[in-house]
Amino acid sequence: MPPKAPEDLCRTIETLYRSESGRILATLVRLLGDLDLAEEAMHEAFAAALETWSQTGLPDKPRPWLISAGRFKAIDGMRRRGRFVAAQSAQALQLEARVNEAPPEEELEDDRLRLIFTCCHPALPSEGQVALTLREVCGLTTEEIARAFLVTPATLAQRIVRVKAVIRDQAIPYQVPVSQELSARLGAVLQVVYLVFNAGYSAEATGAGLSREAIRLGRLLLDLLPEPEVMGLLGLMLLQESRRAARSTAEGELILLDRQDRSLWNREQIAEGIALTESALRSRRFGAYTLQAAIAAVHAETSSAASTDWRQITLLYDRLMRIQPSPVVELNRAVAIAMYEGPEQGLCLIDDLLAGEELANYALAHSARADLCRRLGRLSEARVSYERALTLARQEPERRFLSRRLEELK
Amino acid sequence: MKYICLGYYDPAKHADMTEDERNAMFDECFEYDDHLRANGHFSGGEALQPRETALTLYWKNGKVAITDGPYTETKEQLGGILVLEAHDMNHAIQLMSQHPAVKYGSIFEIRPAADLNDMMKASEQRRKNTA
Numbered sequence: 001m002p003p004k005a006p007e008d009l010c011r012t013i014e015t016l017y018r019s020e021s022g023r024i025l026a027t028l029v030r031l032l033g034d035l036d037l038a039e040e041a042m043h044e045a046f047a048a049a050l051e052t053w054s055q056t057g058l059p060d061k062p063r064p065w066l067i068s069a070g071r072f073k074a075i076d077g078m079r080r081r082g083r084f085v086a087a088q089s090a091q092a093l094q095l096e097a098r099v100n101e102a103p104p105e106e107e108l109e110d111d112r113l114r115l116i117f118t119c120c121h122p123a124l125p126s127e128g129q130v131a132l133t134l135r136e137v138c139g140l141t142t143e144e145i146a147r148a149f150l151v152t153p154a155t156l157a158q159r160i161v162r163v164k165a166v167i168r169d170q171a172i173p174y175q176v177p178v179s180q181e182l183s184a185r186l187g188a189v190l191q192v193v194y195l196v197f198n199a200g201y202s203a204e205a206t207g208a209g210l211s212r213e214a215i216r217l218g219r220l221l222l223d224l225l226p227e228p229e230v231m232g233l234l235g236l237m238l239l240q241e242s243r244r245a246a247r248s249t250a251e252g253e254l255i256l257l258d259r260q261d262r263s264l265w266n267r268e269q270i271a272e273g274i275a276l277t278e279s280a281l282r283s284r285r286f287g288a289y290t291l292q293a294a295i296a297a298v299h300a301e302t303s304s305a306a307s308t309d310w311r312q313i314t315l316l317y318d319r320l321m322r323i324q325p326s327p328v329v330e331l332n333r334a335v336a337i338a339m340y341e342g343p344e345q346g347l348c349l350i351d352d353l354l355a356g357e358e359l360a361n362y363a364l365a366h367s368a369r370a371d372l373c374r375r376l377g378r379l380s381e382a383r384v385s386y387e388r389a390l391t392l393a394r395q396e397p398e399r400r401f402l403s404r405r406l407e408e409l410k
Numbered sequence: 411m412k413y414i415c416l417g418y419y420d421p422a423k424h425a426d427m428t429e430d431e432r433n434a435m436f437d438e439c440f441e442y443d444d445h446l447r448a449n450g451h452f453s454g455g456e457a458l459q460p461r462e463t464a465l466t467l468y469w470k471n472g473k474v475a476i477t478d479g480p481y482t483e484t485k486e487q488l489g490g491i492l493v494l495e496a497h498d499m500n501h502a503i504q505l506m507s508q509h510p511a512v513k514y515g516s517i518f519e520i521r522p523a524a525d526l527n528d529m530m531k532a533s534e535q536r537r538k539n540t541a
Contacts, residue, residue, distance in 0.1 A: 036504050043497055047450040073449075080445060081508075141498035143411070143522070153522065157499040 009054055017046060020063050022139050026111035028070045029118075029174055035136065035164055037074055044077075045070035112137070113224040114174045116217075120189040121172050128163030129192045130199075131156060137220075138213045148210050149199065186225070190233050190289060193217045197237050211241055228283040232290025235276035239296035242269035254401040258305035270300045288324040291316055310340035327358040331365050343372045363392035367402060374409065383409050412453055412523035413494040413502040418486035419516045421460070438510035446494070451505055455492035486517060493523075 021042065028038035045066045059065045119133040131149075134140045140148075146156035166172070177185040193214050200210025218234035246264035247255055274297050280290040295316045302308045317333035330353055338346020350369045359365040370385035383406065390402040424432065446452040464480040480487065496502035499522065506518050 039501065040504055043501060044449045050450075077445075080441070135498075135500065141411075142500045143498055153499045157503060160500050161503060 006054065009050065009058075012058065013046060013050055013053075016049075016062055016066075018139070020066065021046075022137060023112060024063060024066050024070065025136065025139075026115040027067050028074070029115055030111050031067075031071060032074050033174065035118075035167065037077070038070070039136075040077065041070040041074040042066070044073040048073065110176065110224075112220065113176050116189055116221070116224075117176055117185060118167065118172055118174050120185075120192045121167070122185070122188050123170055123172060124163050124166055126192075126195070128159055128166070129188075130195050131159050132163050133192050133217070134196065134213060135160060138217060140213065144209075183227075186227060186229065189221065190229060193221065194233060194237075194289070197240075201240065208244065211237070211244070215241060228280040228286045229289050231276045231280040231283075232286055232293050235273045235280065236289050236293035236296055238269045238273035238276070239293060239300050242266040242273065242300060248397065252397055253404075254397045256401075257299060260305075262303065265300065273297065274300065288320060291320045291323070295320075308339070310336055314340050327353060327356065328362075331359060331362075331368060335368055338372055343375045347372045347376065361392055363389045363394075363398070363402075366392065367405075370405070374405075379409055411496060411498060411502075413496055413499070414521045414523055415492040415494050415502075415506055416488060416519040416521070417490045417492065417511060417516050418484075418519070419489045419511075419514075420486050422485075423515050435510065435514050439514075442508065442510050443492075446505065451495050453493040453495045455490065457490040458488055461487045489516065494520075 024045070025038055025042050028041055029035055032038045032041065048069050049062070049066060053059070116133065116137055119136055120129050124132070131145055134145045134148075135142065142157050142160065143153045146153040149156065176182075196217065197211050197214035200208065200212070200214060215234070215237050218230070218237055222230045222234055242265050243257075243260060245266065246260040246262065247257075249255060273293065277290060277293040277297050280286045281294060295313055298309055298313050298316070313336045314333065317329065317336055320329050321333060331350065334346050334349035334353065337349060347369065350365065350372065353359050354365055354369065366385045366389035370382045370389060373379070373382035373385060386402055386406045386409070390399060390406065393399045393402055427435070443452060443455075461480045465476055465478055466481045467474060467476050469475070494502055494505060496505055499520075502520055506512070506520060509516075509518070512518065
């Protein structure tokens with residue numbers, strides 16, 4: 001048994017784990033070429049630190065110490081297994097030969113970027129990308145991720161095991177894609193970040209945590225890869241997050257944008273979000289995230305719902321439709337037009353959209369239609385659409401909101 | 411986090427092994443346990459004597475009843491319990507999937523330990539209030 005480490009050393013190591021484990025893991029993944037091996041080696045390195053540092057004190061540079069310890073632990077492990085599997089033994093020798101090359105500091109940051117691209121590789125199923133990124137890049141535990149997505153730890157654990165097996169079987173490399181591929185692959189990474197953010201946007205209790213993680217990821221990405229769309233996405237997330245305190249009551253009842261108390265909006269997040277969006281727009285190489293951020297920025301800059309510049313918002317939706325056409329964008333554009341030109345115009349567009357297949361089962365399309373009918377005084381139509389929305393809505397706060405609206409119409 | 415790993419094995423399979431094979435298996439398993447111990451993963455554990463030595467205790471007709479044998483009868487029997495210290499469920503899976511016993515046909519059920527601290531505190535409070 002190792003000597004009992006003093007309490008403050010335990011706390012120091014816990015703090016180190018929180019701040020450094022992401023970087024250390026990423027570097028070990030590059031050195032060892034295997035995620036499982038790297039994780040195990042990292043945990044063993046932290047355990048070794050507790051034992052060694054209680055005698056020698058904290059080293060000057062804990063991170064290189066931990067990386068080096070992790071490497072030796074991995075070599076030990078390979079040697080141990082190498083007694084039964086020849087390939088492992090050869091790998092151990094190879095690794096040992098490289099053990100004294102110290103990686104330069106800037107390479108360490110590249111390691112994190114490599115790991116992000118691997119976790120978000122398009123060959124992996126979307127659920128797996130999200131779970132793996134949260135665990136390997138953000139450092140969340142299996143149990144924490146499971147809680148956030150309302151699945152059992154056993155389910156989530158298997159999801160992670162499966163996705164790791166795909167990385168191994170398809171020999172997905174740990175590398176940042178070359179420049180021709182970069183923008184497409186970056187798209188997949190941004191999509192994962194936005195999925196994490198959206199999972200946190202609507203969920204009540206666990207939501208704030210996931211949104212925070214997504215924003216942290218966005219910041220990390222921006223540090224590593226300052227591309228316009230990375231700025232745009234981070235800006236978008238900050239602008240949406242700035243309304244968190246205002247968009248529900250203490251009892252968890254939903255409050256829509258036009259009824260929110262705008263003094264509750266987080267000014268700091270708005271300022272940062274707008275600055276990022278403006279830099280992204282100036283680059284002239286922006287995409288759909290930046291345009292969505294620009295739309296959010298128009299709302300954020302407006303002091304009351306009535307004075308919203310709906311013309312500007314409609315124009316931004318037009319541009320968004322050109323680069324990323326989708327029925328959901330069309331729906332949002334229709335709502336903006338209803339505000340700018342009048343409810344009849346909006347209703348025409350929504351009815352056309354609902355006639356198509358894609359939005360026929362989309363709760364928000366029916367509740368948007370209901371709202372326009374209500375404003376036009378067509379109350380029985382409004383009721384039918386609210387009822388339809390209610391049968392399609394899955395989130396509890398959304399369902400309560402729709403029921404309340406229905407009550408008001410009776 | 412602590413994970414309780416329940417190791418099941420089929421005694422019939424073990425009976426078919428030669429003594430050398432059995433020794434090789436034990437050596438591998440004990441070596442891996444040492445490795446877990448050396449890295450702070452081995453929080454405790456015991457091997458169990460065969461199920462013939464087991465008895466089962468329960469409440470029946472207002473009193474404690476006892477029968478011979480284990481609580482559940484399956485082809486596999488519970489051979490040992492390992493309390494594993496791991497970072498999370500996937501770390502536990504990673505550590506246990508390398509356990510040589512798996513390769514020799516043992517089955518591990520991995521169960522996260524439950525934290526009953528809050529329940530115990532609430533219970534203490536209730537008992538204090540009724541006392």
